Amino acid sequence: xxxxxxxxxxxxxxxxxxxPAQDTDTTHDAAMTDGQEAMESASSDMPAERIDPxxxxxxxxxxPEISGADLAWRIxxxxxxxxxxxxxxxxxxxxASQWIADEMARDGLEPGGEDGTYFQxxxxxxxxxxxxxxxxxxxxxxxxxxxxxxxxxxxxxxRLDETVEIANSDMVFVGYGIVAPEYxxxxxxxxxxxxxxxxxxxxxxxxxxxxxxxxxxxxxxxxGRWTYKYEEAARQGAAAVIIIHxxxxxxxxxxxxSGSWSGPQFDLQRPEGSMPFAGAESWITNExxxxxxxxxxxxxxxxxxxxxxxxxxxxxxxxxxxNATLVTSHDFLDSRNVAGIVRGTERPDEFVLYMAHWDHIxxxxxxxxxxxxxxxxxxxxxxxxxSILEIGEAFAANPPERSVIIVAVTAEESGLLGSEYxxxxxxxPFEQTVGGLNMDGMLPTGPTSDIVVIGYGASELEEHxxxxxxxxDRTLSPDPNPEAGxxxxxxxxxxxxxxxxxxxxxxxxxxxxxxxxxxxELNAAYRATAYHGPADEFSYDWDFDALARDATLLYLLGExxxxxxxxxxxxxxxxxRALRDAQRPAE
Numbered sequence: 237x238x239x240x241x242x243x244x245x246x247x248x249x250x251x252x253x254x255x256p257a258q259d260t261d262t263t264h265d266a267a268m269t270d271g272q273e274a275m276e277s278a279s280s281d282m283p284a285e286r287i288d289p290x291x292x293x294x295x296x297x298x299x300p301e302i303s304g305a306d307l308a309w310r311i312x313x314x315x316x317x318x319x320x321x322x323x324x325x326x327x328x329x330x331x332a333s334q335w336i337a338d339e340m341a342r343d344g345l346e347p348g349g350e351d352g353t354y355f356q357x358x359x360x361x362x363x364x365x366x367x368x369x370x371x372x373x374x375x376x377x378x379x380x381x382x383x384x385x386x387x388x389x390x391x392x393x394x395r396l397d398e399t400v401e402i403a404n405s406d407m408v409f410v411g412y413g414i415v416a417p418e419y420x421x422x423x424x425x426x427x428x429x430x431x432x433x434x435x436x437x438x439x440x441x442x443x444x445x446x447x448x449x450x451x452x453x454x455x456x457x458x459x460g461r462w463t464y465k466y467e468e469a470a471r472q473g474a475a476a477v478i479i480i481h482x483x484x485x486x487x488x489x490x491x492x493x494s495g496s497w498s499g500p501q502f503d504l505q506r507p508e509g510s511m512p513f514a515g516a517e518s519w520i521t522n523e524x525x526x527x528x529x530x531x532x533x534x535x536x537x538x539x540x541x542x543x544x545x546x547x548x549x550x551x552x553x554x555x556x557x558x559n560a561t562l563v564t565s566h567d568f569l570d571s572r573n574v575a576g577i578v579r580g581t582e583r584p585d586e587f588v589l590y591m592a593h594w595d596h597i598x599x600x601x602x603x604x605x606x607x608x609x610x611x612x613x614x615x616x617x618x619x620x621x622x623s624i625l626e627i628g629e630a631f632a633a634n635p636p637e638r639s640v641i642i643v644a645v646t647a648e649e650s651g652l653l654g655s656e657y658x659x660x661x662x663x664x665p666f667e668q669t670v671g672g673l674n675m676d677g678m679l680p681t682g683p684t685s686d687i688v689v690i691g692y693g694a695s696e697l698e699e700h701x702x703x704x705x706x707x708x709d710r711t712l713s714p715d716p717n718p719e720a721g722x723x724x725x726x727x728x729x730x731x732x733x734x735x736x737x738x739x740x741x742x743x744x745x746x747x748x749x750x751x752x753x754x755x756x757e758l759n760a761a762y763r764a765t766a767y768h769g770p771a772d773e774f775s776y777d778w779d780f781d782a783l784a785r786d787a788t789l790l791y792l793l794g795e796x797x798x799x800x801x802x803x804x805x806x807x808x809x810x811x812x813r814a815l816r817d818a819q820r821p822a823e
Contacts, residue, residue, distance in 0.1 A: 684744025
């Protein structure tokens with residue numbers, strides 16, 4: 237049994253997939269649709285013959301009802317070694333996206349992509365750092381620290397130059413590296429960083445201070461994301477950027493940083509001059525950062541404390557310089573989003589959107605011939621992609637009044653690139669998109685008495701979700717880890733930033749038998765040992781009935797919205813409300 241299976245069974249004793257999940261026979265009332273009754277009565281028996289869990293299973297027929305057996309087959313297929321970790325523009329990724337399109341066609345969805353196909357072309361740049369020819373180090377009074385790639389530091393560049401040289405770049409600590417006028421915050425105020433290296437902390441001052449009135453308190457804002465920090469440093473003219481990793485503040489360990497940032501890296505092909513990039517973008521471990529600060533006479537803990545206080549002033553790091561050579565090869569490639577449509581019976585020009593990312597990390601080289609080099613991405617995000625396929629098939633069998641578009645996007649793991657491209661060139665105009673649901677990384681926790689809403693309190697979609705959750709005797713719960721900033725870390729944010737009401741509902745936080753502590757333990761174990769690693773693999777021991785119950789709930793949410801003439805909006809005071817009001821002025 238592989239590590240993922242051990243994690244999910246030894247700590248929780250999840251039911252085998254051939255056993256019915258607890259509490260799936262919910263009380264039926266007048267609000268329950270015929271479709272829900274059919275889905276909840278569908279058999280979830282798994283095939284008697286079980287093969288290597290990482291092997292692609294044989295083709296099978298699926299039913300219009302959302303079932304644990306169908307979900308299991310789809311998850312195992314997408315997470316199989318055959319697709320080689322589903323990296324964009326690789327043979328495995330191309331094959332996986334083709335399989336998704338074939339499934340949409342088989343399920344009865346119309347092509348929703350470009351030129352009558354299921355595909356939307358997403359032009360990418362693949363950048364591969366030549367680690368043998370490259371180097372990145374910090375010298376203190378002329379003495380190199382000897383930073384070791386992957387162990388102490390991870391680095392790369394998004395510039396399209398073959399070689400980027402950074403010589404004797406002096407260093408300055410800029411706190412959290414944030415310019416946020418609405419919070420009265422500017423870590424760069426009065427500072428010229430042209431040609432210099434800026435060093436900063438991950439997350440934002442609200443998390444670190446514990447002050448509920450600072451930024452968004454314990455809940456990370458977009459300013460806490462590494463993507464923002466690199467973008468802002470580039471706007472300020474920095475030559476290089478160093479983010480100091482902290483596991484608690486980032487909500488993932490160094491193994492995630494080293495695994496995600498090594499190997500080929502993707503970016504969108506951008507118009508020349510559209511966006512500046514710093515010469516080097518890097519992460520350093522907390523331990524080596526402390527060593528740097530101590531060797532230059534600075535008190536690291538005192539500076540961290542000062543950084544989350546209003547009025548923080550940048551601090552020079554005396555005698556410290558960055559020297560780097562980054563040799564990078566570039567390939568200009570195409571990946572693709574995959575889209576299918578179920579045409580509405582009454583209002584076909586109005587669309588409910590379902591989104592999940594199909595890509596994962598791909599493969600990584602290893603000096604160990606026995607090492608597992610395929611990052612299968614079973615939880616992240618074969619679960620979400622399989623769920624939207626199940627939902628699409630259910631809608632195709634029973635079309636609602638409004639249309640439904642199912643979109644599996646690419647390159648999420650590289651910075652939400654597929655959804656960002658969709659948001660800049662939407663297949664459905666935003667003013668015709670009623671709202672959207674995102675499904676990402678549905679950890680098999682067993683049946684829960686609740687459903688977690690990431691970014692709780694954002695939009696009226698939550699009221700509709702609460703109504704359908706009642707039919708499963710469930711309630712809504714806010715994100716138990718708001719400091720992780722998950723609302724800003726998945727594909728829905730690309731559309732939310734354009735005004736489209738989006739909801740990101742995760743699996744629940746309270747197991748119906750084992751309680752909340754059990755789910756917390758499982759989430760912690762997954763993040764520590766499987767997230768963005770080769771241990772994120774399919775297991776026959778997962779409770780697929782519980783996953784089907786979650787997918788059914790989100791199907792019912794879309795069905796409810798698709799069979800009304802309502803246009804849910806962001807709540808008053810939400811940061812995206814004004815954008816939506818401009819799109820739908822009549823509302």
